[in-house]
Amino acid sequence: MRKSIKVMLMLCISGLFAGSICSETLALDAGHAVKISTERNVWSPKIDNETIRVASDNKNTFNDEKTIRVTVSKMEKDKTVIYTYVKVKPDTEYILEFYYRVEKIEPQDSNFSIILCCNKDGGGNGSDGIIKIPIDSSKAKNEWIKISKRFKTYPETAVIQFCINFSMIIFEGNISSINIIPVQNSFTVARLGADEKINIDGILNEPIWQKADAMTPFFHNKFSDSMPPNKTAAKMAFDDKMLYVAFRCNVEKIEDTKASAKERDSKSLWQDEGVEFFIMPSADDGAHFIINSNGVFSDYKIRSTTWENASGYIQDIKWNSNAQVAAKTEGNSYCIEMTVPLSELGLNTESLKTALVNFCRNDSESNGNDTFSQLRGLFMEPMSFSVMKTEGEQLFVKRFIQSEDKNPYAVERKTKLFSELLSSGPGDFTVSSWNAYGGLKISLKQDKTLSPEDIKRIQQETIEELSKGKEYSLMYEANFRDEGGLSKLREMYEKYGICPMISIENSGVFKGAINRGAEILHPAGFGACPNGTPSVISPQYTEVAIETATKIIERYKNEPYPLIIHGKDEPENGETIKFSRTQNPKSKLIAEFDAKVKASFGFGKYGIPDVKDPKTYEDLLKMRLSWIAFARAWTDEFMKQRIAIYSAIKKIRPNLKFIFMSLNTMGSIGAEDASEYDERLGDIISCDPYASSTSSIIRGKYNHGFATKLLKDITHVPEIMTIVQAFPYRGCDPCADDMNEWVSQSLKAGAKHIQYYDPLLVVPDTYKLKKPNVYKEILKINERISKMNALNIPQTSDMAVLYSLYSYMSDGPTDANEAYTAHVLLGENLHSWFKFVSDRDVEKGKVDLKKYKLIIVPYFRFVTDKISEEILSALSSGSTVVFCDPRSFDYDIEGNSKAGTREKVFGVKRGEPINQKRMIFSSVKGEFPLYKRCQFLSQKEDNVFSINVNPASASVIARYPDNSPAAVKGKYGKGTFYYFAANPLVSDILSGGNNWSDFFRTVLAENSIDMNCRIWDFHISGK
Incomplete structure (x- = not known):
């Protein structure tokens, strides 16, 4: 109770x-x-x-x-x-x-x-x-x-x-x-006896319902300390074959509720007054039910996916369960009662004990979306679902608790510097927005109180306001033809000195490729091709992209203003799904590309990883090696295409700037070899590191700065554009302070261009109308950026963070959690300057590791002989190398074990994963907690291992609570190494309450690394 x-x-x-x-x-x-x-x-x-x-x-x-x-x-x-x-x-x-x-x-x-x-x-x-x-x-x-x-x-x-x-x-x-x-967070689930039954009629009068706890309260599906005005409670029960769920939903006036959907699987059900129920045997698959207050429902099968949509999951509405549902009104409340066979959910009474669940409410009266588990904005967030637990014979639902902060992404900064960190040279920064002009038009047309004249006036006012701050918009030509076309662009250039940014790749290029015979490899379509899309690297796509680009650039050949051309947005999204042989068994392109992957990058045996074939996941080593081979092959094809497009448009307009891609950095760099990206492909690479798109709040806080610095350091593209999250997403509704913080993170990490993402109906368009304080702050930020000199960003460093592209490519889509944690810990927290260097650049001879006093290695499970040789050479020559990853030197990229190198260098033999929650240092006091490795979204991997240590090679510097060794330190040639049996670089440590910063501060001090780098205090709002 x-x-x-x-x-x-x-x-x-x-x-x-x-x-x-x-x-x-x-x-x-x-x-x-x-x-x-x-x-x-x-x-x-x-x-x-x-x-x-x-x-x-x-x-x-x-x-x-x-x-x-x-x-x-x-x-x-x-x-x-x-x-x-x-x-x-x-x-x-x-x-x-x-x-x-x-x-x-x-x-x-x-x-x-x-x-x-x-x-x-x-x-x-x-x-x-x-x-x-x-x-x-x-x-x-x-x-x-x-x-x-x-x-x-x-x-x-x-x-x-x-x-x-x-x-x-x-x-x-x-x-x-x-x-x-x-707030109660543990609730009993009732089990029916042999003679007990539940009549599905919406009347919760069976005695069994009294034995089940009422799961309440529900919370707003966003960060808020306010509670929903209308109360909701849910209950669960089960027997050997069936699962039973009940809801009771209070309203102010039952006659004001909206429930218009009449048919099962109606696409508008989620807009009705009603409830939603999720149940998943694991984070990879499950079922989703939407039921309105009249008892009309839809049911979906859920499965995890890779880069397919924002949540990481897709739903199959074609799936139909044998669920029974009933609804009943009772005063100013309504009840929902449902039952569904456990077997249809992939469950039985045993597996039910570990299932993930959530209960949701669509409150049409208060326009609220309420949830039992504390989510961050989307109902489809299995990583934040509640879990089923047992205590003896009793089954419970354990509520998932999210951060209680109003703005959990807020960063507190004691020092904010601005002027003293600027150089005497011009900054030449730019600010822009994503389709603000076209999006504004759509936003205004949604408001039926505005006349066509009002819409035109507000459009012109907004364009003028943005232009005064030197902000321009990424434009699709169709969106600005009605606003004056080329003459309007000339006017804005002459008046404010802004240049247009024109998109040359959208769904029309996909449509053109399909018309020329490109295979449709992905069932999800959009825009001009609703029935599916081909691969970005298909030959037909390349042909149409070049022709479209040259045709558009011809129209701007003699225009007086500078020109920025935007290429493909997030080209890697969905590509692994497209190349699934299970999904496309007759594809000629897949067969040809698979042969190339094996021949050129897979040593004749590692081809495309078929992400939709369950057998792929039976051999994890082979899957990882296949990911590496596929990522390199895909990058190779994509590079050839980008070089061809860039060459074609440069011939027409030599002084344009080409953003050859916007890289999806919501988690990190995807499965591609970013070290190959350089000035041959274009002038600018863009990234979109939205804070609330990551696996956790702490993983998102500094993602704008991390992604920007990572691309600045490991690619060889002249300029970086960072797309700032300026729209509500997954429970994060950015405020004015967020705009200042995320822009500041991006600029001090090396961004030359700032762009605000404001898709269609979102910001800054609606900020202008609904959040004027944020809109005004954006204008203020823009004005300051457009006038500021270049930042004095350090150009050299005595410390490197080795970003192992081979290892992260083996993850497929990766959270890059270790590298992110190193960025925050070493930079934002300890104020030391470092450079990300990639293992691929080390392998190609572009980076000499011997010039660094200290090398931090966050993740290093796959190597090549050349990379091993170079890092051991730096170690032998006197560098200190901290191997945080217990899997360091696991395999080469052909699949051969390199454990012998680990044993030879560190004097350790790694054992099996163990259940230890912390380690204890002999020389540094405090708490040193350990966590599982986060790969992507909710996926976790063992991260804590046992080791046997050869005392002749290394000294134990930290132990687990059972006194077994957890970390060692030793000499190799003139250098010093550290090796951890449990990787400390997991973003959970950044939430505080531990002393990992103290350990790394000691290591940095021993190697004379400056911890007073003031660039980390740069803030666009500083003095």
Whole structure:
């Protein structure tokens, strides 16, 4: 049962942080209401003074209960706080609920606030932190308003001082029914007995439903401390063959709910009032049900995919289960009841014990999307689903808990520098947006209150505003022909000096390729080719892309303004799906390309990894080696195509700049050899490192800077464009501070061009109309960027971070978690400057590792003889090399074991994965937790191993809690090596609460690495 505590305030007049914790503080106790009488004079000798008056009110009652009457007669700061103390549990989530009404408040637009001072055991008020909850008083004039907010106590909180603060306002009103509710996160699932049955009729009157816990509350499907206005609860039960699910959904007025879909599998069901249910045997596959309040439903089969869409999963609506569903209205609520065979879900009573589940609500009345698991914006987030657990014979649902922060992507910076980090030379930076002109038009047309004249006026105003800040837009020609065409572009260039960016590759190129006989390899279509798409590297695509590009450039041949041409956006997306022989068994292109992969890069035995063939995953080593071969072959073909396009358009307009691709860096670099990208392909490479697209919040916080620096360092393309996430995505609705932070990360990492992604109906178009503060901040940022000189970014470094392209290519789509963690730990945290160098450049002789004092190796499972030779040569010559990856020197790219190198150099033999959660250093104090390796999205891999150490070769510097060795240090020639049996570079360590920074700080100091590099303090909002 859900437990709540009713708190009747003992009200005191005092300063907010005055006083100590009273010994009579009452506990937030399981199942017992705590009533603190207003007559108990515990903390203050009197209740009233000339500023504030507090009393019990029998006249203005709420639900037949007397309330607290508060009258504040003077605007003061320190004498307008009422408070009480309540014992709570540390690091625990609660919901604060209360009702209030306002008779008088001055100034009229003022607010009062709730302040929770979290106190350590024996500590003063706020000793463990302070939580502030502003209350919007404008909605409560003479009527009762409910407030429902969630908060989480800090790790050492024992007591909260619950304060209601009326600072600097005049106030008359009442407060009632204050409840602090512990959020329950574990819920029982009922099992039917042999004689028990459930009648699927929408009436939850069977006794078995009373045995199942009501899974509640639901949360907003985004980061918010506010709770949904309408309550939702779900229950689960099962027997040997069937799974049963029930929902009860409250509404304000049942007649206002919308449920228009009438047919099963209707595509509009998700827009109706209703619920959704997900259940998955694993993170790779499962089922999804959408049910409206009338009981009409759709069912989908879910399966994981690779770079196929934003969530990493696709749904098959053609799948039909034998589910039974019923709905029933009951007052101002409705109930949904359903059952489905376990076997159709890929489950039985045993596998159900580890399934992933989530329950969701589409609340048409409040326009809300609510969820039981704490997600980040998409309902399709299996990585954040709740899990089934057992305790003895009892089955439970364990709720997944997300970060409680309002803006978990926020980065706190004590120092923000600007002017002193600029050089004397011009910056020549550019700012742009993704299709702002065309998107703005579509956005405005959605507003039926605007006339055609209004739309035209707002369009022109926006174009002028953006242009003043030197911001231009990526344009599809069709979108700006109506806005004046070439003459308008000339005008904007002459007036503001901006140049257009023209897209030359869109769905029309795919359509042209299909018309010329290109094989349709992917069933998912879009734009001009809704029935499917061919491969980007098909010969027909290359032909049409060159012809389209030259035709467009001819139109701009004699235009006076500079020209930026945008090529293919995320060309690697979906390519591995397209080259699946299982999906396309008759494809001639796949057969030919597979032969090339094997012959040129796969040693005659490793071809295309068939991602849709289950047998592919039976031999993981072969799969990884096939990924490497495929990635190199695909890159080779793509390079030839890009070189041909660039050469063709340069002949027509030599002074243009060509963005030859926008690389998908939402996780990291995909399965391709980015070291091959150079000035032959184009002038600019673009990346889109959206913070909320990554596997976790901490993995996304610094992704803009990480992706930019990675491309700047390991590619050889002259200029980098970073596309900043300026749109709501997966629960992250960027604010003005995010724009400043992500632009700053990108610029200090080497970006020359900043572009805001604002697809069609999103920002900055709607920011202009709906979030003017963010839109104005974007304009302010643009103006500063367009005028700033070049940044003084260090050009040399004594430290390298070796980015193993071979190893990361073997992952397929990769999270590059180790490299990201190194970037944040060494750069953002320790303020040292480093250079990412790729193993491929080492292999090609473009990088001499011997010039670096310190080399950090985050991930190194695949090598070649040349790479091994070079890194050991640097080590022997005196470099210090930190091998963080326990799999270092596992195999060469032909599949031969290189474990002998590991044994020879480090004096260790690696054993099997073990279950150890931390390591203990002999020379560095603190906590050193260990985590599994994150590959892509929710996929995890063993990361902690046992090792046997030859004491003649290395000394043990860290051990597991069972005293077995966890890390070693030794000499090799003139150099020093570190080898870890468990990789510390997992982004979880960046969340704090550990001392890994201290260890690496020690290593950097021993190697005289500067940890005062001020470029890390650059901020576009600094002075």
